[in-house]
């Protein structure tokens with residue numbers, strides 16, 4: 057995260073002061089991350105809150121899918137339209153009230169909650185009350201569902217353990233190439249004249265970035281005018297990847 061912040065400094069992205077990181081296990085990570093980046097907001101993805109509660113629902117309960125829908129409604133005021141408009145969340149106090157309501161309603165129905173549900177609700181309500189599900193910039197999509205979709209894309213290629221950001225980026229690149237995906241980035245955190253955004257615009261969504269980079273160099277020679285460059289920022293960064301210790 058420190059290396060990522062250094063990179064953002066160079067790119068003009070205010071990660072240190074305006075950044076938000078959405079992680080599973082928000083409160084466990086917040087303290088450690090704030091040692092390095094005290095201005096970073098660390099929050100929770102709604103899907104994990106729901107998932108923690110759903111994993112305690114009786115497996116044979118016919119109400120399962122209905123419980124899932126009600127949990128979503130308790131947290132989200134308006135769903136994302138998938139076109140760049142993000143999901144909007146209820147205020148913390150409203151989320152707490154509605155989660156308690158869902159717990160109560162299905163307790164009356166019976167056959168839904170298990171012993172573990174009480175504890176799951178206790179914890180997740182604590183996160184909601186703590187503001188862990190509130191967004192720092194509600195108008196900016198956090199793309200956490202996109203992130204979850206990536207898990208299945210990557211799992212389709214290879215099953216691996218959590219490792220470094222470097223490995224993850226390599227896996228993402230591999231997935232983009234193999235599935236031949238067009239990459240859509242909304243560029244909400246950088247001014248349009250920033251060099252990285254100009255290069256991104258030149259790729260027009262294509263993932264063949266090195267090819268485009270060399271084509272732009274050729275164009276530069278032919279036209280004699282400057283073309284956007286693929287930036288090489290902090291090449292010394294290794295994002296948590298450590299070299300094998302020699303015997």
Ligand SMILES: [Zn+2]
Nearest residue numbers: 082083183188
């Ligand atoms: Zn939390």
